[in-house]
Amino acid sequence: LSKTTDQIARYSDRMMLIRNFSDIPKAKQQNKVGVLANVQNSAAIERDLKNLDLFYNLGLRQIQLTFNWRNWVGDGCTERTQAGLSYYGVDMVRRMNELGMIVDVSHTGYQSTLDAVEVSAKPIVFSHANCKSLCDHPRNKTDDQIKALARKGGVIGLSCFNWFVSDKPRSTLDDLLNHF
Numbered sequence: 001l002s003k004t005t006d007q008i009a010r011y012s013d014r015m016m017l018i019r020n021f022s023d024i025p026k027a028k029q030q031n032k033v034g035v036l037a038n039v040q041n042s043a044a045i046e047r048d049l050k051n052l053d054l055f056y057n058l059g060l061r062q063i064q065l066t067f068n069w070r071n072w073v074g075d076g077c078t079e080r081t082q083a084g085l086s087y088y089g090v091d092m093v094r095r096m097n098e099l100g101m102i103v104d105v106s107h108t109g110y111q112s113t114l115d116a117v118e119v120s121a122k123p124i125v126f127s128h129a130n131c132k133s134l135c136d137h138p139r140n141k142t143d144d145q146i147k148a149l150a151r152k153g154g155v156i157g158l159s160c161f162n163w164f165v166s167d168k169p170r171s172t173l174d175d176l177l178n179h180f
Contacts, residue, residue, distance in 0.1 A: 065112065093120050106128050
């Protein structure tokens, strides 16, 4: 994270760290690239939720709860057991809500995803995940996960990587648009 903030400071005439929603239109108005700091695995927080506050103060605003495998928070999408969020994971989601951090479950396992949607008091995101019903990849989300997300006001962003879009050797734009 310090490398990111160092680069933003170095190019402050062109870049701006996004710390809250109002920074987005400000960056656009100033013709700057807005950078939303995130990490792709909550393992960086280790087992101490006080580290969330530390990272938040450094500018981190989005955390993917797991990568593909299990960590202290819960199971990733490629875990065999798909056990869901741990008690620690539930506490992390709640603390992220208190801080105003974005909870991202793009790489999170089936039950961990549903648990995060249920536990979170605020909408969460699947920042880069596609529809499992169209492409059966462990990283893609099922219809019931997507519907649960929608019921809580969450957002899904799609991934254009071929292996998440279709089972074809080469996906097309139409294949990606099917996920929309």
